[in-house]
Amino acid sequence: KQEVTQIPAALSVPEGENLVLNCSFTDSAIYNLQWFRQDPGKGLTSLLLIQSSQREQTSGRLNASLDKSSGRSTLYIAASQPGDSATYLCAAGSNYKLTFGKGTLLTVNP
Amino acid sequence: DTAVSQTPKYLVTQMGNDKSIKCEQNLGHDTMYWYKQDSKKFLKIMFSYNNKELIINETVPNRFSPKSPDKAHLNLHINSLELGDSAVYFCASSRHQTSGTDTQYFGPGTRLTVL
Numbered sequence: 001k002q003e004v005t006q007i008p009a010a011l012s013v014p015e016g017e018n019l020v021l022n023c024s025f026t027d028s029a030i031y032n033l034q035w036f037r038q039d040p041g042k043g044l045t046s047l048l049l050i051q052s053s054q055r056e057q058t059s060g061r062l063n064a065s066l067d068k069s070s071g072r073s074t075l076y077i078a079a080s081q082p083g084d085s086a087t088y089l090c091a092a093g094s095n096y097k098l099t100f101g102k103g104t105l106l107t108v109n110p
Numbered sequence: 111d112t113a114v115s116q117t118p119k120y121l122v123t124q125m126g127n128d129k130s131i132k133c134e135q136n137l138g139h140d141t142m143y144w145y146k147q148d149s150k151k152f153l154k155i156m157f158s159y160n161n162k163e164l165i166i167n168e169t170v171p172n173r174f175s176p177k178s179p180d181k182a183h184l185n186l187h188i189n190s191l192e193l194g195d196s197a198v199y200f201c202a203s204s205r206h207q208t209s210g211t212d213t214q215y216f217g218p219g220t221r222l223t224v225l
Contacts (some may be wrong), residue, residue, distance in 0.1 A: 097166055
C-alpha cells in the first residue's frame with residue numbers, strides 16, 4: 001500500500017528566501033509524482049508533474065526533483081513571495097490513483 | 111468555461127438524510143474521481159471511473175454510491191448521512207487513467223456539513 005509523507009508539516013519564511021519542501025513515498029512503482037497547491041477554501045491546482053522516467057521538472061521559480069529508487073521528491077521554490085503562501089501537496093501516481101501526503105503549509109512573510 | 115465544476119459548493123443537512131453532489135468536466139477526459147478531504151485536510155481517493163466504468167472503490171461505505179451517466183459527469187449520492195461524513199468532497203478528472211503524463215484537474219470542492 002502506497003504511503004506518502006511530507007516534511008515539514010508547516011514552514012514560515014521571510015520573503016525572498018529559497019526553500020525546499022520534501023516528500024517521500026513507500027512504493028517506488030509509480031508512473032508519476034505530482035505537486036499541487038491548495039489555497040484556503042479552494043480546490044487543488046497542479047504545479048508540476050514528473051514522469052517516472054524523469055529526474056526533474058521546472059516551471060518558473062519552481063523546480064521539482066524525483067529520485068524514484070529512494071522514494072523521494074523535493075519541491076524547490078526560489079525567491080519566495082507572499083503570494084506563494086498556501087498548502088503544498090505531493091501525490092504519487094500508482095495503481096490507477098493518486099496517493100496524497102498531508103501537505104506542507106507554507107507562509108511567506110512580507 | 112470552468113474545467114471541472116461541482117454543485118453545490120456548500121451543503122448543510124441533518125443526520126440521516128440522503129443527498130447528492132454533482133460533478134461535470136468539459137475537458138473531454140476519460141477518467142473521473144471523487145476524493146474526500148477530512149477535517150485534518152488529508153485528501154483521500156474514494157472512487158475512480160474510466161469511461162463510465164467503476165475502476166476504484168477505496169473501501170468506502172456502501173452508503174456512498176457514485177453514478178456516471180456519461181463520460182463528462184460523475185455524481186455522488188450519499189444515503190443516511192452521518193456526522194463523520196462532514197468533509198470537503200473534491201471531484202477531479204484526467205485524460206487517461208494511468209498515463210504518466212496526465213495530471214488531474216480538480217473541481218472547487220463541496221463542503222458537506224452534517225448536523
